[in-house]
Amino acid sequence: MKRTVTDIRLLLGSGDDEFYSGSSCYPNQGLFGSYVDVYCPPSKRARISAPFSFEGSFLEQVSKPSIEVLPDECLFEILRRLQGGKERSSCACVSRKWLSMLTSIRRIEMPSKLENEVVSSSDIDMISSDEDQELKSDGYLTRCVVGKKATDTRLAAISVGTSSRGGLGKLSIRGSNTVRGVTDVGLSAIARGCPSLKSLSLWNVPCVGDAGLYEIAKGCPMLEKLDLCQCPSISSRGLMAIAENCPNLTALNIESCSKIGNDGLQAVGRFCSKLQSVSIRDCPLVGDHGVSSLLSSASLVLSKVKLQALNITDFSIAVIGHYGKAITNLSLIGLQNVSEKGFSVIKNAQGLQKLVSLAITSCRGITDTSLEAMGKGCVNLKQMCLRKCCFVSDNGLVAFAKAATSLESLQLEECNRVTQAGIVGALSNCGTKLKSLALVKCMGIKDITSEVSMPSPCRSLRSLSIRNCPGFGSVSLAMVGSLCPQLQDIDLSGLYGITDAGILPLLENCEEGLVKVNLSDCFNLTDEVVIALAKFHGGTVESLNLDGCRKITDASLAAIAEDCLLLRDLDLSKCAITDSGISALSNANQINLQVLSLSGCSDVTNKSAFFLKKLGETLVGLNLQHCNSISSRTVELLVESLWRCDILA
Numbered sequence: 001m002k003r004t005v006t007d008i009r010l011l012l013g014s015g016d017d018e019f020y021s022g023s024s025c026y027p028n029q030g031l032f033g034s035y036v037d038v039y040c041p042p043s044k045r046a047r048i049s050a051p052f053s054f055e056g057s058f059l060e061q062v063s064k065p066s067i068e069v070l071p072d073e074c075l076f077e078i079l080r081r082l083q084g085g086k087e088r089s090s091c092a093c094v095s096r097k098w099l100s101m102l103t104s105i106r107r108i109e110m111p112s113k114l115e116n117e118v119v120s121s122s123d124i125d126m127i128s129s130d131e132d133q134e135l136k137s138d139g140y141l142t143r144c145v146v147g148k149k150a151t152d153t154r155l156a157a158i159s160v161g162t163s164s165r166g167g168l169g170k171l172s173i174r175g176s177n178t179v180r181g182v183t184d185v186g187l188s189a190i191a192r193g194c195p196s197l198k199s200l201s202l203w204n205v206p207c208v209g210d211a212g213l214y215e216i217a218k219g220c221p222m223l224e225k226l227d228l229c230q231c232p233s234i235s236s237r238g239l240m241a242i243a244e245n246c247p248n249l250t251a252l253n254i255e256s257c258s259k260i261g262n263d264g265l266q267a268v269g270r271f272c273s274k275l276q277s278v279s280i281r282d283c284p285l286v287g288d289h290g291v292s293s294l295l296s297s298a299s300l301v302l303s304k305v306k307l308q309a310l311n312i313t314d315f316s317i318a319v320i321g322h323y324g325k326a327i328t329n330l331s332l333i334g335l336q337n338v339s340e341k342g343f344s345v346i347k348n349a350q351g352l353q354k355l356v357s358l359a360i361t362s363c364r365g366i367t368d369t370s371l372e373a374m375g376k377g378c379v380n381l382k383q384m385c386l387r388k389c390c391f392v393s394d395n396g397l398v399a400f401a402k403a404a405t406s407l408e409s410l411q412l413e414e415c416n417r418v419t420q421a422g423i424v425g426a427l428s429n430c431g432t433k434l435k436s437l438a439l440v441k442c443m444g445i446k447d448i449t450s451e452v453s454m455p456s457p458c459r460s461l462r463s464l465s466i467r468n469c470p471g472f473g474s475v476s477l478a479m480v481g482s483l484c485p486q487l488q489d490i491d492l493s494g495l496y497g498i499t500d501a502g503i504l505p506l507l508e509n510c511e512e513g514l515v516k517v518n519l520s521d522c523f524n525l526t527d528e529v530v531i532a533l534a535k536f537h538g539g540t541v542e543s544l545n546l547d548g549c550r551k552i553t554d555a556s557l558a559a560i561a562e563d564c565l566l567l568r569d570l571d572l573s574k575c576a577i578t579d580s581g582i583s584a585l586s587n588a589n590q591i592n593l594q595v596l597s598l599s600g601c602s603d604v605t606n607k608s609a610f611f612l613k614k615l616g617e618t619l620v621g622l623n624l625q626h627c628n629s630i631s632s633r634t635v636e637l638l639v640e641s642l643w644r645c646d647i648l649a
Helices: 005-012 072-079 085-092 096-103 121-135 152-162 184-193 210-219 236-245 262-271 288-297 314-323 340-344 368-377 394-403 420-429 474-483 500-509 527-537 554-563 579-586 606-615 632-641
Strands: 052-055 058-061 141-146 168-174 199-203 225-229 251-255 277-281 304-308 329-333 357-361 383-387 409-413 436-440 463-467 489-491 516-518 543-545 569-571 595-597 621-623 646-648
Touching: 141 152, 152 168, 152 184, 168 184, 184 210, 210 236, 236 262, 262 288, 288 314, 314 340, 340 368, 368 394, 394 420, 420 436, 420 474, 463 474, 474 500, 500 527, 527 554, 554 579, 579 606, 606 632, 632 646
Parallel strands: 141 168, 168 199, 199 225, 225 251, 251 277, 277 304, 304 329, 329 357, 357 383, 383 409, 409 436, 436 463, 463 489, 489 516, 516 543, 543 569, 569 595, 595 621, 621 646
Antiparallel strands: 052 058
């Protein structure tokens, strides 16, 4: 029976992952667009030209056979001769069968010109133009399908629609439709229609297996980046196919893939000589054999390595220490089977000479002894981050600071055996290059109660961040201030134990002038601190965060308006300021605020609307959330007048 255009639409349904009518289904989408990549010409009314027959009292139409009855071989020969991208996209909108047939046609199966046909000069020009466009498909388009939109139909449409518009270069699939999710069929369509693909990311796609990855390996030899996360159906065989057919692979990320093991990593190390970055996380079949083979084979170019929650032992760490001659960034997380001996061997291996950044989290083998050994073995180390290393104490920290002579940045998070003495010792022994120190949730740091000798100051330190360390009090802060006279950035958020007496010496001792100051949730601080800050550092401070400082009042705003000439970012959330303070701020002659946050300031009312409009001449961001005394109408007026400013309310 003949199907009209309406019949076809009814069969296709009206879901958002189907085909769209109109001039184009992809109107100027930016990166990670989500519409179907097929071109659809304007729909027209169906013409009925079939003959009529009279039988009884009914008028019936005698239908001609539909093109759908053509054998697949004939349809294939017709569709593969389509010369332009618009023509292929238009045919893809006819039915799922046509779309499926189009995605089964490889680029090499498309003839360069029509055979056995008289072609005019204008036709030749048009065909040449299409061929040139195909040749320029260098893969700069990016597509991302997420959740319920991640279906085989959508991938097929992307395959057809992007082939003539620059070529697909990056594809990300996040999740999968629970009813019609992405399978090997959809990935095969991408492989056949997108040979320029350079980056593929698969997250939580349980129905994609080795067959789909094999098609990608065969059809996309230019692949450079592969990201596999929660893909339980992909095994080492799929990864081996990628390694053997994609020699340009430079970045590999494998996470929570239960069937990928040592064989796959061995193949990557053997065939992918350009591999620069590798990240492997929570893969139970990956062990020493796979990791060591990969690292030793790619030792000349591999610069970034991340290993997390793997069943590897001291042997793998020893291989890293010996063969990691090109590694600059190394991250080791949750390696429970690596002992102190494994980390200590890095000192003697002398292979990590180019290592610049090292991050270690939740590794039992990191002790005072192994930490010192790593400091001696990584002579060019500049950034060190230790998280949840419960066996590191003051002695190890001080020894590491002495050994790592090139260290510029040190971060300690939840290292609870480190005390105030260890921090002071590290600062006084770190040499002349340490620029940044960050302490986060270190519960072992307690305020000093007895007299201690003052070590030599650390004049190189520019940034100090002490966050959520409840034992860090005013006495400790005053000592740090005297030890670090060249500070420019300070972050003391969450130190509810400090008072004005502790922070004032710090402000007075900073010789260079503070630029960024974060005092959020230091609710014992008063206006005296802000007035001192404006007095000593008003000519340099650019960012000030007082979020949650409930004792800060309008007096602080008056000091800021008078002295802080370069202030660009001011956060006064949940402070005790009123309309008078906003008025003083708006009347400042030289202030040039760009971002102002008044979230939770319940004493700021509609009277501040005029002052906010005045400040709005320079503002690009204004936060008025939870300002209960400002009406919705006032907010609407501000939005209308401050059209250049992004207002949150």
